[in-house]
Amino acid sequence: xxxxxxxxxxxxxxxxxxxxxxxxxxxxxxxxxxxxxxxxxxxxxxxxxxxxxxxxxxxxxxxxxxxxxxxxxxxxxxxxxxxxxxxxxxxxxxxxxxxxxxxxxxxxxxxxxxxxxxxxxxxxxxxxxxxxxxxxxxxxxxxxxxxxxxxxxxxxxxxxxxxxxxxxxxxxxxxxxxx
Numbered sequence: 767x768x769x770x771x772x773x774x775x776x777x778x779x780x781x782x783x784x785x786x787x788x789x790x791x792x793x794x795x796x797x798x799x800x801x802x803x804x805x806x807x808x809x810x811x812x813x814x815x816x817x818x819x820x821x822x823x824x825x826x827x828x829x830x831x832x833x834x835x836x837x838x839x840x841x842x843x844x845x846x847x848x849x850x851x852x853x854x855x856x857x858x859x860x861x862x863x864x865x866x867x868x869x870x871x872x873x874x875x876x877x878x879x880x881x882x883x884x885x886x887x888x889x890x891x892x893x894x895x896x897x898x899x900x901x902x903x904x905x906x907x908x909x910x911x912x913x914x915x916x917x918x919x920x921x922x923x924x925x926x927x928x929x930x931x932x933x934x935x936x937x938x939x940x941x942x943x944x945x
Contacts, residue, residue, distance in 0.1 A: 777809030833909035869928020
């Protein structure tokens with residue numbers, strides 16, 4: 767089993783390289799802090815979505831279950847059929863809340879992107895996560911995570927919530943973070 771320590775190690779290396787390059791290029795401290803926060807955020811997302819990687823144990827699928835879902839709202843509906851359970855909250859709200867910071871970071875880096883650019887960045891993040899899960903599963907011959915279109919939908923919603931949160935912030939607050 768490969769644990770989350772690998773993500774922390776890679777994230778730390780990227781963080782150090784980012785800081786060194788930024789210092790060499792004499793980037794403003796504010797921008798360095800924001801980019802470091804973004805790297806830490808992406809590392810946390812990798813830990814949540816990719817780890818642990820179960821190389822040693824096979825994942826068994828029962829009945830008509832598969833390792834992918836390409837039908838929109840299928841997993842959400844199945845999760846909610848038993849009511850608002852802990853699993854439903856973790857699966858649905860977790861996917862949404864995990865992406866909210868991404869929407870804020872996109873706004874910090876692009877300042878005022880169009881809605882379609884925000885959608886593009888949201889899709890790049892979430893499809894990248896889902897494809898990474900699938901590629902890792904195929905590479906180790908163990909589909910330990912499920913490729914799910916509903917995760918993509920929920921992550922895009924979360925990204926747009928972050929976008930909306932940034933948009934309603936007072937200008938004084940926004941100017942504190944312009945990079």
